[in-house]
Amino acid sequence: MPRSLDGLVLAPVEDQEPGQVGTRTRFTYHEQDGEIWAEYAGGDVVRGHLVGTREGDRLDFRYVQLKRDGTTSSGHCVSEVTELPDGRLRLAETWGWESQPGSGTSVVEQVQEAGHVGVQ
Numbered sequence: 001m002p003r004s005l006d007g008l009v010l011a012p013v014e015d016q017e018p019g020q021v022g023t024r025t026r027f028t029y030h031e032q033d034g035e036i037w038a039e040y041a042g043g044d045v046v047r048g049h050l051v052g053t054r055e056g057d058r059l060d061f062r063y064v065q066l067k068r069d070g071t072t073s074s075g076h077c078v079s080e081v082t083e084l085p086d087g088r089l090r091l092a093e094t095w096g097w098e099s100q101p102g103s104g105t106s107v108v109e110q111v112q113e114a115g116h117v118g119v120q
Helices: none
Strands: 009-012 026-032 035-042 045-055 058-067 072-083 089-097 103-110
Touching: 035 058, 045 072
Parallel strands: none
Antiparallel strands: 009 026, 009 103, 026 035, 035 045, 045 058, 058 072, 072 089, 089 103
């Protein structure tokens, strides 16, 4: 099992459709005793939260977010955690909205500390 997500900052490797999570979004993860949670913001997302569980390399969580246009949305995601050759962690995600139509896949990767300057 790859190392803990606790305290790590991750970011999408590419933008989703407009109004969604994108490369300027930053997720700050926490993990303890099989529980995971994160806060996220950046780009079109003003504030987001996720909460769920981890079993081995599999994350299963629900997320809610507030967008810049004042709308809210929520959904469900299952992610597979892997370690990249350089030691950073990657999450391969399969997600689906529960509050609106839509589903897809995405990839988020650990941000290098030196390159992280905060949410824009």
